[in-house]
Amino acid sequence: MPGQATHGAIVQFEHVSKSYDPAATRGKNIPGAVNDLSLTVPAGKICILVGPSGCGKTTSLKMVNRLIEPTSGRITIDGVDIATRELTELRRSIGYVIQQVGLFPHQTIGDNVATVPRLLGWPKARLRARSEELLSIVGLDPAKYRDRFPSQLSGGERQRVGVARALAADPPIMLMDEPFGAVDPIVRDRLQNEFLRLQETIAKTILFVTHDIDEAIKMGDLVAVFQTGGILAQFGTPLDILAAPASAFVARFVGQDRGLKRLSLLRVSDVDLRPAVTARPGDSAEDARRRALDDPDRYLLLIDPSNRSLGWIAHGDIPNEGTLSEAMANPVSPLVNKRTTLKDALSMMLDADVQTGIVVDSSGAVQGLITIDSIARKMRDGEHAPAFDLAELDPNDELEALGGPDAPANEPLEAGVPLP
């Protein structure tokens, strides 16, 4: 696939509505209605549709491959109205992944993966090569898995096969309906991370339904928050939505801990670093004492010839004469890198009971300092005035079906550099 993959297409909803006749659907498990949805998903982006059950997010998704036809409005892919396209041809050009996976129990894993290419009439040898390639891409050894049946796989393995099957004919668009909802939290986290890594190379346009706000924030380039009645409550980047919820509903849905959630989206590189006042073993103590006063906290950072941190020396601990030595340094501060999330950086500082973290590059060379103050400042700057009356927010509101409070915390994508 590398090099020859078809990248994403633009998916656009234009005033799309779907209503159900309450008389005709009484007593049935009806999907949620959709009310005048207009939304553009740029090519190659992951757009998460999130909201409580019955909010129309799954209905919106299924209108893209026309499993559900809209009552009014239109949906275009790269400008072409999908209603004008032949139904099976349209569906074969869109990858589809559902929560229960829906693998064909009577077919081997290899045959399952090759489903759409087989419908498209690819020759046998190419089908086989393609399904083996895809199994490798999703991390399943083709020799081991190709001839097994779905019942012989674990839930996580089945879900990987589901993703491989959706990618088989290299579609520009993928629709994913709670794809990781049926696996346990640890497997889900791993599948999410693997999928994000995969998306970096395949760059498909992905519409992804979930009820879990944490998954939405983690996976989405863009997040569309739906509220009951099929109304789009807010559409924006995860940071925008956390920093400035557009309504009391969105604020409640993203949860009271939205500040903490933002911390896990922001990285050390998003904060202005403070320069460290540095010295090396063997430097004159007298000179070092004077220079330590330049640091707001009056600490000197001792570094080795490769600019790697050896530890702190407080101004008061620097002798009046002689030279600095490594034994004077106290290596208490955690080391982080620019990709470390602010949540992890903060946590490491709290664990070490210090105010400052040392930012290093991949070789360990010191690049600057990050402080608890600078993180707090960053969080304040990003916060916008709420566009709704905060008094509407009742902390005792029922949050059932929102998925937020009891959803598992996401593992950080990348932990900080361990302490030396």
Next chain:
Amino acid sequence: MIPGRPLIDFGWIAGHLGVIAERILQHLQLTILPLLVGIVISLVLAIWAVRQPRVYGPITLVTGLLYTIPSLAAFAIIIPIFGLTLIAALIPLTTYTLLILVRSFTAGFGAVPSEVLEAAEGMGYTRRQRLVRVELPLAVPLMIAGVRLASVTTIGLATIVAVLGNSFGGLGQLITEGIQNLFPTEYILGAVLSVVLAFAADFLFVRFERLVTPWVHARAGSN
């Protein structure tokens, strides 16, 4: 039974192997033909019922009614129309399979998981492709269970066909003649062979099912 003669006269059996073999072949004919026709009719009815669930009730009602007609009465109705022919024998044997087969076939289609159907539709299967490549293969285990039951029932019922005459009467002919002649060897042999045929058919279908549905039995072992 005539006193002094053994219950089973092996000499008679040895002397009549040709006749016995012929009766077995006739019996197979009386079993296989109604089953084949019954399978075709039931498949059509079951697919109809799956597509239009409201016809399922009427279909089971009619096939149920057919099933309740006593077999001798059925022949009484049919003989005036078709005479003492093979066709007259096959018609009731066929209709008796329908109730079991239609029910098991619809159950087979109904057992296909809804997420599998949704995935197939979402990936761009046409309706016919979905039926032939997904629904039918997945319905096979329950369909074969129905065919097993229908075959055992038909093998038993086919012994009645002896009332229609000698030329295609099957094992029932041995039983009737044995009773008429007060010759236990013959009717016991007819009954035993009928039971053996039923067991053999059942065994064959079990093996056949394992052969064509490897995924059902794949769980254990290679994992």
